[in-house]
Amino acid sequence: MTIEVKNIVKQFGSFKALDGVDLKVADGELLALLGPSGSGKTTLLRIIAGLDWPDAGEVKFDGQDALTRGAGERNVGFVFQHYALFRHMSVFENVAFGLRVQPRKIRKTEAQIRARVKELLDLVQLDWLADRYPSQLSGGQRQRIALARALAIEPRILLLDEPFGALDAKVRKELRQWLRTLHEEIHVTSIFVTHDQEEALEVANRIVVMDKGKIEQIGTPGDVYDNPASAFVHSFIGESIVLPVDVREGQVKLGARALNIDAGSAVGPSKLFVRRHDMHVGAVGEGALEGTVRRVRTFGPIQRADIALNGDDTLVEIDAPRDRPLTTGDAVSLQPRRYRIFAGQ
Numbered sequence: 014m015t016i017e018v019k020n021i022v023k024q025f026g027s028f029k030a031l032d033g034v035d036l037k038v039a040d041g042e043l044l045a046l047l048g049p050s051g052s053g054k055t056t057l058l059r060i061i062a063g064l065d066w067p068d069a070g071e072v073k074f075d076g077q078d079a080l081t082r083g084a085g086e087r088n089v090g091f092v093f094q095h096y097a098l099f100r101h102m103s104v105f106e107n108v109a110f111g112l113r114v115q116p117r118k119i120r121k122t123e124a125q126i127r128a129r130v131k132e133l134l135d136l137v138q139l140d141w142l143a144d145r146y147p148s149q150l151s152g153g154q155r156q157r158i159a160l161a162r163a164l165a166i167e168p169r170i171l172l173l174d175e176p177f178g179a180l181d182a183k184v185r186k187e188l189r190q191w192l193r194t195l196h197e198e199i200h201v202t203s204i205f206v207t208h209d210q211e212e213a214l215e216v217a218n219r220i221v222v223m224d225k226g227k228i229e230q231i232g233t234p235g236d237v238y239d240n241p242a243s244a245f246v247h248s249f250i251g252e253s254i255v256l257p258v259d260v261r262e263g264q265v266k267l268g269a270r271a272l273n274i275d276a277g278s279a280v281g282p283s284k285l286f287v288r289r290h291d292m293h294v295g296a297v298g299e300g301a302l303e304g305t306v307r308r309v310r311t312f313g314p315i316q317r318a319d320i321a322l323n324g325d326d327t328l329v330e331i332d333a334p335r336d337r338p339l340t341t342g343d344a345v346s347l348q349p350r351r352y353r354i355f356a357g358q
């Protein structure tokens with residue numbers, strides 16, 4: 014099923030939590046909503062789910078108005094960060110719940126319900142836990158059961174709000190890969206909220222980057238990483254070096270030093286963004302910037318160095334391969350290999 018969100022505005026009092034949001038989700042896509050805390054991700058998800066209503070705008074499922082339908086009539090499954098499974102029900106009964114409360118007309122027989130629950134528990138690879146109670150499960154197992162429960166009614170849309178947010182880093186990483194594989198198998202149109210860029214980059218087909226109630230960029234993980242559309246996206250996704258520069262007549266200056274790089278369309282006070290690994294370290298005279306190595310650490314195949322620039326005014330942290338070891342006190346030059354300049358202070 015496709016989802017179309019048009020010009021959604023949502024205010025809480027005088028505060029605009031969503032400020033003109035437009036979004037199209039293709040059938041079978043797995044889309045991540047990524048943004049810092051308070052950017053409006055959950056509010057947008059709740060509006061799509063039918064748990065909240067916008068002040069203006071449209072939500073369409075397969076071209077049909079969804080806003081006239083309540084949450085129960087939208088055929089949407091949800092998983093939240095703290096999805097309370099029913100504590101007094103076994104895993105089996107938790108997954109069966111949505112099927113047991115379906116309207117009589119479409120309700121399955123007991124045998125069909127048992128078969129469906131078995132199928133779902135197989136899908137999330139937890140059939141061996143069917144008789145346990147939620148308190149006897151790990152956090153990761155609970156979220157997988159919550160997902161099986163959300164899928165029981167065969168929703169046309171699956172909405173996940175930080176489903177792995179409460180789990181430790183290792184389990185999160187496993188579940189991300191697991192979700193990706195599961196989605197390839199079931200192919201239900203899904204929206205996944207996260208504030209973790211690595212999670213979005215790893216799981217999603219496309220990423221929607223949000224800030225302050227607006228969409229900053231929509232693109233594939235490769236697009237948003239390689240071609241960030243704004244200073245916000247550049248600094249939110251990936252680790253960036255940010256240097257204040259001044260652009261006059263096409264020339265980019267850091268303090269008094271003219272840098273031999275292309276200004277693009279920026280004019281006046283601007284910011285130069287370079288990923289840490291895109292700053293090439295060379296001998297003095299080879300690059301646009303010159304500085305002194307202050308500290309070096311090694312992380313597996315890379316060395317991370319703090320380099321003082323601009324007569325010691327500015328410290329940047331770069332990642333370089335270890336084939337040419339850097340030492341504290343070395344005079345070096347830096348040349349941005351890939352970079353972006355965005356106008357503004």
Ligand code: ATP
Nearest residue numbers: 025029030048049050051052053054055056057208
């Ligand atoms: P997080 O990652 O912290 O969950 P989010 O991007 O999901 O953040 P939302 O929960 O959508 O952000 O909230 C967006 C803004 O709207 C926040 O500033 C929040 O305080 C505000 N907000 C959300 N719900 C309400 C409400 N019921 N009443 C008043 N303000 C609200």
